[in-house]
Amino acid sequence: MKIFVTVKQVPDTSGTVAVNPDGTLDRASMQTIINPDDMNAVEAALTLKDELGCKVIAFTMGPPPAEGMLRELMAMGVDEGVLITAREFGGSDTYATSQIIAAAIDTYGVEPEDIILAGRQAIDGDTAQVGPQIAEKLHLPQVTYAGEIKKDGNTLTVKRILEDGYMTVKVQTPCMITCIKELNKPRYMNIAGIFECYRKDVVTMTYETLKDHPLIDKSTIGLAGSPTNILTSFTPPQKGAGMMLSGDGRETTDKLAGILAGKHII
Amino acid sequence: MFSSTEIESFKNVWVFCEQRNGEMMPTTFELISEGRKLADELGVELCGILLGDNVDGIAPELGKYGADKVYVYNSPLLKVFTTDAYAKVIADAVETFKPEILLFGASTIGRDLAPRCAARLHTGLCADCTHLDIDLQNYQNFLREASTLPEERIERTKSVRLAGADHSVARDLKMTRPAFGGHLMASIICPRFRPAMATVRPGVMKKRENPRTAELIHPEFDLKPSDIKTEVVEVVKAAKKLVDLIGADCIVSVGRGISKDVEKGLALAEELAAELGGVVGASRACVDAGWIGADHQVGQTGKTVHPKLYIALGISGAIQHKAGMQESECIIAVNKNETAPIFECADYGIVGDLFKVVPELIESIRAAKAAK
Numbered sequence: 001m002k003i004f005v006t007v008k009q010v011p012d013t014s015g016t017v018a019v020n021p022d023g024t025l026d027r028a029s030m031q032t033i034i035n036p037d038d039m040n041a042v043e044a045a046l047t048l049k050d051e052l053g054c055k056v057i058a059f060t061m062g063p064p065p066a067e068g069m070l071r072e073l074m075a076m077g078v079d080e081g082v083l084i085t086a087r088e089f090g091g092s093d094t095y096a097t098s099q100i101i102a103a104a105i106d107t108y109g110v111e112p113e114d115i116i117l118a119g120r121q122a123i124d125g126d127t128a129q130v131g132p133q134i135a136e137k138l139h140l141p142q143v144t145y146a147g148e149i150k151k152d153g154n155t156l157t158v159k160r161i162l163e164d165g166y167m168t169v170k171v172q173t174p175c176m177i178t179c180i181k182e183l184n185k186p187r188y189m190n191i192a193g194i195f196e197c198y199r200k201d202v203v204t205m206t207y208e209t210l211k212d213h214p215l216i217d218k219s220t221i222g223l224a225g226s227p228t229n230i231l232t233s234f235t236p237p238q239k240g241a242g243m244m245l246s247g248d249g250r251e252t253t254d255k256l257a258g259i260l261a262g263k264h265i266i
Numbered sequence: 267m268f269s270s271t272e273i274e275s276f277k278n279v280w281v282f283c284e285q286r287n288g289e290m291m292p293t294t295f296e297l298i299s300e301g302r303k304l305a306d307e308l309g310v311e312l313c314g315i316l317l318g319d320n321v322d323g324i325a326p327e328l329g330k331y332g333a334d335k336v337y338v339y340n341s342p343l344l345k346v347f348t349t350d351a352y353a354k355v356i357a358d359a360v361e362t363f364k365p366e367i368l369l370f371g372a373s374t375i376g377r378d379l380a381p382r383c384a385a386r387l388h389t390g391l392c393a394d395c396t397h398l399d400i401d402l403q404n405y406q407n408f409l410r411e412a413s414t415l416p417e418e419r420i421e422r423t424k425s426v427r428l429a430g431a432d433h434s435v436a437r438d439l440k441m442t443r444p445a446f447g448g449h450l451m452a453s454i455i456c457p458r459f460r461p462a463m464a465t466v467r468p469g470v471m472k473k474r475e476n477p478r479t480a481e482l483i484h485p486e487f488d489l490k491p492s493d494i495k496t497e498v499v500e501v502v503k504a505a506k507k508l509v510d511l512i513g514a515d516c517i518v519s520v521g522r523g524i525s526k527d528v529e530k531g532l533a534l535a536e537e538l539a540a541e542l543g544g545v546v547g548a549s550r551a552c553v554d555a556g557w558i559g560a561d562h563q564v565g566q567t568g569k570t571v572h573p574k575l576y577i578a579l580g581i582s583g584a585i586q587h588k589a590g591m592q593e594s595e596c597i598i599a600v601n602k603n604e605t606a607p608i609f610e611c612a613d614y615g616i617v618g619d620l621f622k623v624v625p626e627l628i629e630s631i632r633a634a635k636a637a638k
Contacts, residue, residue, distance in 0.1 A: 013447035013586075094393075098385060124446055126566070127393035129381035132349070136385035141495035142349055144378040157499070162374045163561075164286075165503040167346075171496045224429075227390030227459045231440060232423050233452040234413035242597070244609065248618025250626045256598070256614055257630035261638060265575050265596055266542060266631055 001054040001113040001173075003045040004105050006134065007038040007073065009066045010124045019235050034069050037119025039186040041179040044149055045117050046077045046187065052151070055079045057108065061089060061101055067202050074197035075189035081200070082108065086207035091223025094125075098133030099220050103213040104205050106138060113154060116176045120145060128178070135176035137215060142176040143169050147183055268361040270389045276460035279305040280365035282356065283316040283328060283336070284375055286347070287501075290324050292513075293371035295331050296471040300398060301369055302332030307400035308437065313337060313365065314480070317355055319345035322482060329480030331473065336480050337363070343489050346501060347375050350494045353382040355487055360387055362485065365461050367439050369398075372465035380465050390456030391463040392441035396470045396570070399440045405453075408442075413451065426457065433457050439464065448566050448589025469512035469570050508561040509545050516544025516575040519564055519591070522551045523580015523601065523620050532558065534624040535579055541631055542575065547591075549581045565590035579620045583608025600624070 011030040018026035034042075045056045058073045060066050061084040070081030084104045092100065105116065116135070121128035128144070135142035147166065148159035154173045159166050161180060171177075210216045219225050245252045260266045281301045284291040298314065305312035314328045314336040325336040339355050356379070360368065368383075370376035372394045384391035397412070399405035402424055409420045423440075425432045438455040439462040445452050456462040511517060518539040524531025535546045548562040564571055566586035576594035581587060583599070583606055591597070592611045599612035600620050609615040616623055 011446070013449060019450065093390065094381065095385060095388075095390060125393070126445070126447075127381075128377045129384075129391060129393055132378060132381040133385040136353075136382045142378070142382070143496060144349075145374050160374075164508060165501070167501045168499040169496050170499055175495075227384075227388070228392060228454050228456050229426055229428070231426060231435060231453040231455045232409070232415070232419065233445070233450055234409070234415045235449070236412060236451055237414050242609075242613035242615060244604075244615045244617070248616060248623050248626075250630065252616055252618075253623065253626040253630035254633070256616070256627065257634035259614065260575075260596075260631070261634040263596070266635060 001052065002111065003048060003054055003056045004108070004110075004114065004116045005038070005041050005045045005056060005058045005078070006101055006116070006118045006130070007042065007058050007060045007069065008035045008119075008122045009033070009060065009062050009069045010035045010122050013123050032069075034072065035119055035122045037121060037179060037181060039119070040181055040183045041117040041119045042073055042076065042078065043184045043186040044146075044177075044179055047184065048115070048151060049077065057082060059084065059101060059104060061085070061097060061104075070202050071197045072189060074200045075193035076187055077193060079200065081202040082205060083202055084205045084210075088207040088218075088222050091226065092221060093226035093228045094127050094129035094133060095228070096221045096226045098130045098137055099215050099225075100210065101130070102134045102137035103210050103215040105134070106215070107205065107210060107213055110138065110140075110174050112174060114174045115156070116140070116174070118176065118178045120178045120180045131176060131178040138176075140174055140176050141171050142178070143171055144178040146177045146179050149177060149183070270387055270459040273458075273460050276364045276366040278311045278313055278363075278365045279308065279367040280313050280315055280369070280461070281333070282368065282370045282376065282379070283314040284371050284373060285316065285318050285321055285324060288318065288321060288324065290327065291371060291373065293373065293466075293468040294328070295473045296468070297369050297371060297466055298328055298331040298333050299474040299476070300466065300471040301367075302474070302476050304367060304398060304400050304439065305332075305334075307404075308366070310366070311335060315339070315356065315359060317344045317352055325482050326480060330475055330477050332476035332478065333480040334478065335483055337483050337485060339485070339487055341489055343491065343494065346498045348494050348496055348498060349378055349382055350496060351489055352379050353386065354493050355489060357383050357386045358487060359485065360461060368461040368463045370463070370465045372467045376465045380463055384463050387461070389459040389461060389463060390454075391465070392443060392454040392456070393465050395441045395443045395464045395466050397442035398464065398466070399442075400437065402436055405440045423453070426455070428457060438462065444566065444589055447586045449585055467570055508559075511545060511547055511562065511564065511569045511571050514545045514571070514573050516542040516577075517547045517564070517571055517573045517591075517594075518542070518544055518577045518579065519547035519549065519581060520552055520558070520579050521549040521581030521587075524552070524557070525555075527621065528557050530621065531580070534620070538577065538624055538628055541628055544573070544575070547571070549584075549587050578608050578612070579624060581608050582606045583611065
């Protein structure tokens with residue numbers, strides 16, 4: 001039994017975000033982090049590993065420095081990392097990305113007992129599309145928004161969190177589960193793991209590695225193979241600052257209430 | 267043989283009409299209203315696609331908001347949502363009827379289902395859209411208002427370079443959405459494939475009546491129990507009544523500023539909200555700290571709201587929060603820190619401790635109401 005976890009290195013949008021004059025993101029000036037929901041997927045994989053002793057393999061697609069992120073995950077307990085990187089893969093939208101990651105996972109080999117875990121969505125794009133699209137490309141069933149995962153033999157029982165409650169779904173391996181932050185609290189790297197991670201393997205899969213896979217075709221990968229195009233990107237204008245009322249006493253709140261009453265808001 | 271690249275053979279705007287337990291989700295009516303606008307701009311029909319078990323009864327109401335037709339698929343296998351059953355029926359229907367646009371609500375169902383359908387149909391999907399246009403003039407006017415782009419760049423949006431040639435986007439769906447936690451907005455198109463697919467953020471599009479009699483159509487379809495690889499054991503509704511942030515006229519939201527006395531801070535927000543006939547919202551910090559349920563969360567990962575009155579108490583105003591509330595008609599911010607970014611989007615700001623200001627504000631509002 002193996003668990004594949006898909007992870008993404010993303011710019012940390014919680015800090016200062018720099019935007020270039022042309023409206024694109026100034027990625028060079030930003031810190032990168034492991035996408036938060038992906039950390040929950042990694043933790044879910046490691047929890048299952050603790051229980052069942054299975055192998056956990058992390059897959060990421062990105063530029064070569066993403067290898068550092070894979071080492072961090074290995075220091076947490078992930079057994080192996082796969083870095084999917086090639087100029088041909090650059091500019092891929094979610095469709096093309098899922099096509100490539102599905103080809104990489106398939107090349108590694110999915111067996112009947114295996115599970116693929118992904119974060120619900122990445123904080124740079126917030127699309128939540130790549131997980132389900134990988135599942136579709138691999139013809140595997142999916143359960144998204146997992147807030148609880150239990151395994152019994154080849155059956156997973158997943159609590160799928162909805163806006164107004166939850167549903168409990170049973171699914172057989174092999175399958176894709178996307179994870180949300182309510183699922184668990186990711187563990188830290190441990191000292192032994194930090195030493196050991198450099199002894200573990202990072203496998204690099206390039207265009208050459210994957211080019212003969214049926215899912216990989218110049219017309220379905222990269223910028224040219226992406227069904228969607230960006231027409232334009234822009235920053236929203238700041239709403240003009242309003243009126244600052246001086247003081248924090250009753251006169252100030254009376255004045256505010258007066259304005260609201262005058263505008264028929266109250 | 268279906269091919270998503272034969273652009274000319276696709277026609278009409280479709281909306282996936284999400285129902286749960288036989289009740290139409292409110293977002294469906296927002297999408298039908300928006301779909302009507304797009305269909306009119308294209309000069310085509312607006313059709314709903316409704317899946318469920320014995321759901322004919324809830325279809326006619328879609329006509330009230332502008333649906334010309336509703337394709338209804340009834341089966342016990344469609345009673346409860348499963349990705350496999352819904353994706354099969356929808357993808358098969360798209361292959362048969364070839365709509366040029368297909369919209370879903372960006373719910374936990376829509377965002378599970380739409381990517382699966384798009385991958386199967388080999389077409390593009392844009393997630394969590396907050397603005398949709400066909401008409402180029404309307405789109406460029408939207409950019410003039412909603413962006414800081416210079417006029418020459420707005421002019422350039424009329425076409426894109428595709429495989430070395432200029433492609434006019436006049437009939438393409440222009441799908442605008444926030445990215446990078448709301449720091450950037452992006453307009454996406456799907457020029458080479460159909461249908462152009464989008465999930466649309468709940469609460470953003472306005473519900474507009476545009477009544478007509480929707481024609482109900484029951485196409486034949488093929489769905490077997492063996493098509494469904496998952497088993498839904500139970501569906502549980504939250505016992506607690508969830509707060510209706512999206513429908514509220516007034517929202518009083520709390521942030522990290524209540525940390526000094528969480529219980530009292532929440533009680534003050536509730537009292538103020540009750541006085542204004544509103545509900546209590548919260549920033550992500552409060553939800554992450556476990557002070558209040560996730561259904562109260564406003565912002566990029568929570569709900570997008572535009573009430574008549576939004577009062578932010580002790581919220582610093584991270585861009586992710588602002589992304590979810592800055593379209594409110596009137597914004598009042600109370601914060602101890604005069605440099606808090608929330609003041610940048612507030613109509614009225616008070617620098618002060620919310621634990622002091624809110625009780626005074628409640629008194630002032632009572633007095634102002636009594637004087638009316």
